Amino acid sequence: MNLCRCGKLGDPRAECRCSPDQVRKYQERVSGPLLDRIDIQVHVKPVPHERLAGEAESSTTTSIMRRRVLDARATQQNRQGTCNAVLQGARLEQVCAIGANAHDLLRQAMDKLSLSARGYHRILRVARTIADLDGASAIDATHVAEAIQFRALDTR
Numbered sequence: 061m062n063l064c065r066c067g068k069l070g071d072p073r074a075e076c077r078c079s080p081d082q083v084r085k086y087q088e089r090v091s092g093p094l095l096d097r098i099d100i101q102v103h104v105k106p107v108p109h110e111r112l113a114g115e116a117e118s119s120t121t122t123s124i125m126r127r128r129v130l131d132a133r134a135t136q137q138n139r140q141g142t143c144n145a146v147l148q149g150a151r152l153e154q155v156c157a158i159g160a161n162a163h164d165l166l167r168q169a170m171d172k173l174s175l176s177a178r179g180y181h182r183i184l185r186v187a188r189t190i191a192d193l194d195g196a197s198a199i200d201a202t203h204v205a206e207a208i209q210f211r212a213l214d215t216r
């Protein structure tokens with residue numbers, strides 16, 4: 061979705077003339093409860109079309125990334141027999157256990173973003189996935205911090 065009605069908010073090459081009130085109204089079209097069900101929210105800056113047209117340079121990066129994703133999925137299957145996205149309840153708490161530092165960080169984010177319990181569990185699952193992509197057996201505070209950043213739209 062765009063950040064505002066004219067679609068120029070956040071675009072460094074264009075000027076948005078929407079008022080703060082119009083921006084708020086526009087963004088409220090997507091309700092909090094709906095946002096709460098979205099795992100990953102991230103701001104994507106407009107890409108100049110010259111960059112989309114040229115540069116086939118990213119193919120190596122893509123194949124490396126594909127490998128990491130397949131490895132992370134295999135890790136999840138071996139550890140819990142499912143992917144992280146469907147973890148629930150006690151199993152989720154167990155597989156996504158975090159240390160005191162990561163927990164403090166998550167508490168602060170919960171307050172700041174007014175997250176629900178569902179949002180809290182979503183961050184834990186995403187943090188577990190980031191740790192898996194990292195090849196890390198434990199979730200540390202940096203994984204949680206990265207997962208919190210994927211709640212960009214909750215900060216409004």
Ligand SMILES: [Zn+2]
Pocket residue numbers: 064065066067068069076077078
């Ligand atoms: Zn605008």
